[in-house]
Amino acid sequence: MARSPLDLVPTMGRDLDRLELRLEASVQTQDPFLTEVAGHLIRAGGKRVRPGFVIAAAAIGQDPPTPATDDVLTGGVAVELVHLGSLYHDDVMDEAQVRRNVASVNAKWGNLRAILAGDFLLARASELAASLGTEVAGLLAATIGKLCEGQVRELQDTGNPARSETSYTDSIEGKTASLLATSCRIGGLVGGLDRVTVDALTEFGRYYGLAFQVVDDILDIVATDEHLGKPSGNDLHEGIYTLPVIRALDSPCGPQLTELLGGAASDANVRSALQLVRASGGVEEALDVARHYVHQASASLNSLAPTTATAALQVATDHLIERARVPLGDR
Structure with missing residues (x-):
């Protein structure tokens, strides 16, 4: 099965x-234990969306695409290490037990080691970015800052049933869209593309990232644990109210859902809250928002040369909505 389109x-x-x-080699150290911990989620696999976008963006001007250069692969490894490092830290904050159908790093080795290993991944990513020049290094450093800002915004609204859509969008801009935009931008920069094309790719990555996170939040409501590779409904359990929940709170189900969310975060309450969100129309409304972002992402591609790489990015974009529709069935 393909990792991605x-x-x-x-x-x-x-x-x-x-x-x-290259990804596996990037976490090799003189300390076997650190190597094992830092490589844990690499070995668990993944879609490699972010490095895939670096590769595709760099190939926009080629048809057919030629093999990626060493600099392109280095950029891809750097953005994936940032993503993995953020997952290590996220799982500590969420007290997550499972990630990608394997034990999370914090569950396996404890919070302290997970935090340090996440720091190591971010440091290694920064080292690789520095080898690509000051612009790429500065861009990746700024993106790590945006990831933190987005996560802080989310934490500030944890357990707040009055969370606004603006707060939600600001959060996902930082914690998800920024790194996907940066992945596309790094690909364009190391691929030597002109600035207009680099800016269009960056805009594409941003809108794709917004759609990606909305779809991810929909899946947390409607998908199974096996489909997600981690427990479903985890956001509700942690008091993180995403777009489907925000829309559900603004529906006729809102008062009952608010009462449930104000109670104990028990498994029974979470299951009942999930059922209310699914019945409220909030999931379908959130999917419409994801479709809007997908349309914006596709529009960003229209200004690019109609090459194989452009078509691959479009297929990846179309695939986003399909991800959400599979567990939704024929709704």
Whole structure:
């Protein structure tokens, strides 16, 4: 099975295979234990969306695409290490037990080691970005800051049933969209593309990231644990009210849902809250918002040359809505 639609382009699929080897090599240290902990989620696999976008963005001006250069692969490894480092830290904050169908790092080795390993991944990502020049290094450093800002915004509204859509959007801009925008921008920069194209790719990554997070939040409401690779309904359990919940709170189900959310965060209450959100129409409304972001992402691609890489990014974008529709069935 393909990791992502980019795998359907033979050259890009081979580039992702090369990147996988580089990713594993990037966390090798003289300390076997640190190497094991830092590589835990790498070995668990993943779609590698962010490095895939680095590779695709760099190939926008080529048709057919040529094999990715060392600099392109280095950029891809750097953004994936930032993503993984953020997951290590997120799982500590959420007290998560499972990630990608394996034990989370904090569950396996404890919070302290998970935090330090996450710091190591961010440091290694920064080191790799520095090898690509000051612009890429500064861009990645600023993006790590945006990830933190987005997470802080989310924490500030934890347990707040009055959370606004503006607060939600600001949070996902930082914690998700910023890194996907940066992935596309780094690909364009190291690929030597003109600034107009680099800016269009950055805009594409931003809108894709917004859609990606909305879909992810929908899946947390409607998908199974097996589908997600982690427990479903976890956001509600943690008091994180995402777009489907915000819309449900503004529906006729709102008062009953507010009462449930104000009670104990028991498994029974979470199950009841999930049922209310699903019945409220909030999921369908959130999916409409995701479709809007997908449309904006596609519009950003319209200004790019109609190459194989552009088509691959479009297929990846179309795939987002399909991700949400599978567990939704024919709604």
